[in-house]
Amino acid sequence: MTPFSPQEIASEGIKPEEYEEIVRRLGRHPNKAELGMFGVMWSEHCCYKNSRPLLKQFPTEGDRILVGPGENAGIVDFGDGFQVAFKIESHNHPSAIEPFQGAATGVGGILRDIFTMGARPIAVLNSLRFGNLEEARNRRIFMGVVEGISHYGNSFGVPTVGGEVYFDPAYTGNPLVNAMAIGLMETPEIVKSGASGVGNPVLYVGSTTGRDGMGGASFASAELSDESMDDRPAVQVGDPFLEKCLVEACLEAFKTGAVVAAQDMGAAGITCSTSEMAAKGGVGIELDLDKIPVRETGMVPYEYLLSESQERMLFVAQKGREQELLDIFHRWGLQAVVAGTVVAEPIVRILFKGEIAAEVPSTALADDTPIYHRELLAEPPEYATKAWSWTAESLPPCTAEGIEIGGTQRSWTEILLQLLDTPSIASKRWVYRQYDHQVQNNTVVVPGGADAAVVRLRPLEKAEGGNSSWNKGVAATVDCNSRYVYLDPYEGAKAVVAEAARNLSCVGAEPIAVTDNLNFGSPEKPIGYWQLASACRGISEACQEFQTPVTGGNVSLYNETLDSDGKPAPIYPTPVIGMVGIVEDLTRVCGQSWQQEGDTIYLLGLGVEISRVEPDLTSELRECGVTLGASEYLAALHGTVAGKPPRVDFYLERRVQEACREGIRRGWVKSAHDCAEGGLVVALAECCIGGEMGAEIDLGTPEIDRLDRALFGEGGARILVSIAPESVPEWEAYLTEQLGEHWHKIGDVGQQNGSLKVLLNNTPIIEASLADMGDRWHGAIERRLSGYK
């Protein structure tokens, strides 16, 4: 007889066939605590049972990779003794239910992943998605999430230096909150998580354990519904000051050399940390719950084991040196106890009130977990093929004066201004102004100033007799155009990686490695799995092409909301790519804004002319051109989400990015900005607004099919740069050699507070004053928030 009803089993997130497997593994029925442990450890969040076969294809090795996937964070070698740890993680479901604490503890969790390795966190970035700001619920979530990130990051004392924010109805009720942290290794040895040394003591350090966040990992691996609001106890509450003490105590403890292994208690708390440390070390752990410091009374083993109370860690210490470590934590005002021992038998044994409360083979929980190989759709799903059948010919005709949309004649200037007023394109100043982006005194490029963040690498302690002028930096970006991925997961995912590399190149950084956050819908649905599998294939291929191995990441599935009719509404598939790059010389870093009137403006990559449509070219090759498919223009102006996203030409991408980096290294390039959402003209406008200078652009007399594609089409591996007149001959000679015909001199930087003028076929197409452009772009988000106060 099963001691649990089907409902009880299901409430732990365990499927009937998984329950049978548990019984087979144990040779008996589990008790309630054990069932709970399996429930969280076999959740997608902890064991990647749906995504593991797909993640395997990612390139994970390279000369600079010191630690790849599987540990708390990846670590890469930045040379000159610098080792950089970085990782991205999601906190989507908690943020949907309780935006402030959900986002705050998301930041807390990723910071712990970094310092568990022995690295001091030096920067945080965020990738955020919300529904449209016109809806009150979305505004509440948006404001709460930003405040939560601000609260935790600012108080902890780590600068939040960059990120991206998009608004789209696809995220209504299911926001995405992905936080990426970067750390600089401070301890002599990288601290790993595999337990070892039978008889070594197991230390519990940090905060106390309570009932908060019970079963958060399972909660994160299910669809959200109206009833999810009742799951609010599954959201944890963060204490950034305690975490600040914890980072100092941990780094101090690691430096003693007495710590054998460390694991942060994130999802699934004590269960996850004990079983993962044991499984990785091929040993067992016996832990006594009576030793665990608690914040409330009357807790049962099930609650201890599934609690997700924040700011806790588990250490394995060298036998005999535990007191030394306990003293460090006590000095920082933190809890620290010896709560268990490493044992030879590979099991996790939990003691409670002198009895065994749970006993499970550690690999059953953390290593040898279920895997689902799902059937991939043989053909792309209907929604995609239907979207791909769209062509620009279905749009109204264009003239030099503009285009008629929905019965209204719109000028190109008006359309540019409307795009600048789109919250996804507009300035995110309202967001990043609430983040302390300068604390620690290493932020070289502040948010809004460039396509990627740049942070100086500087050890906290001055090296013995060493220099005090630190000139090396880490550049970082998080990117994902999820409309591209939705419309073509494979091509879209490639484009995401390409854009991340391009953004790093625009500040002058060499792309090095990737951490990925796969935010998708349910993999149990054929379309959801097709999106996930196709995107993974795209990421894998692109990371190989750019030689940026994946060092780890996070998978967040079941991002779907059920409406009151019970109909699931999946989010756009959103594989966020966090990429880090090396800046060898901080004095040669580039921003996106024009620097000087009279500088010459170049467009690198594909020009505005129509890609040559030779009858003998396959349609695939033609799609590498600049297109309106999947563009922001198409969505924002025509209300159409269709077409194929631009296809990445890896060869051209690499050449263009290399040219940009070399131009910055040589000091020729004074500003660089990639063309993303909104295409060429929006990118030009952003360069103008940032530099408070206009631009005179002449696009010549190219052969074009449609004006709107020439102005607002996306793709084409494009970067806009400005060059001082005296560097022009050298620069052009270099470009001819490097890029052949794929560069275009398109104009000059205009006067301060002037306007952006675009000429095509000798006809003025756009003239927008800096005041108008700035007003739309700067105020778009604030206007939408204040209009409802």
Added chain:
Amino acid sequence: MAYITRDILAQPTRMIWHQDTDIDDIDVIVIPGGFSYGDYLRCGAIAQFSPVMKSVLAHADRGKAILGICNGFQVLTELGLLPGALVRNRDLHFICDRATLKVERTDLPWTREYSKNEVVSIPIAHGEGCYYADVETLKQLEDNQQVVFRYCTETGDVNATGNPNGSLNNIAGICNPQGNILGMMPHPERAADPVLGSADGLKLFEGLLAISLA
């Protein structure tokens, strides 16, 4: 902060633990920014009870220099070493930005390297930086010329546009009547390293050093 005094200015710098009591060797105390004890109650409200604070008060009594930056300024007002209080920003949000300040006095060690009415750009990063004091206190501050820095526009106009957080009289930093204690919300140490784009804050430390070393 330690990076600026130790590495940029090459001065002996010692970090002081909150439970220390012997700080007689210190010439200049800097109470830096941050979130002391988490600041969950009210900024600086708990920090004033740190064991080390008794020694800080003794240090102040002897007329030695104390600089409170951001959270340090809040702590100094909680301690009563400086008048007034710092309350929630006008728009209720945390603000991290570059603020332009007008230097009101140049006869202090802190500001002697600046010129009178000089406009400098110094980063701010605070949620509770709106300076508040009652009418009487405010009048005394003005009469005694204790306002050292005021928020202003880029062109040096002291008005509402140039006031990021709603501080009364655009106050960004004040000193005690003797001038040895300075509290300010902006972060001069974040504008003291040319690699990061600005060195407007460096003069504050240099001025103090010129006096101490003379």
